[in-house]
Amino acid sequence: MIDNPKDLNTCTNKSAFDYNLTLKPDGTVVVTDDCGKQIEDIGTREQPPIKQIINTRTVTITEAIGSKWIYVYPPGVWYRIG
Numbered sequence: 353m354i355d356n357p358k359d360l361n362t363c364t365n366k367s368a369f370d371y372n373l374t375l376k377p378d379g380t381v382v383v384t385d386d387c388g389k390q391i392e393d394i395g396t397r398e399q400p401p402i403k404q405i406i407n408t409r410t411v412t413i414t415e416a417i418g419s420k421w422i423y424v425y426p427p428g429v430w431y432r433i434g
Contacts, residue, residue: 369407422427 363385371391374382383391414423420434 363389367407369409375413 370386372384374384374387375384381395385391412423412425414425420432421430422433423430
């Protein structure tokens, strides 16, 4: 909850899926909002109190040795990465 409305920025994130997730080669994830500002909070493996789960998505990224392509599912598309 925001105590002071002046603390709000102009970003329009309405859902967890409005954020950008960048998966780094070492396995870390960088989360940024729709304005490009990095979320500085440190992740945890402990589950916080949750009232209701409203949406879940699973993404699989397949990378092959010696290939310059990755497969991302969903949407089920091959992307050239190099």
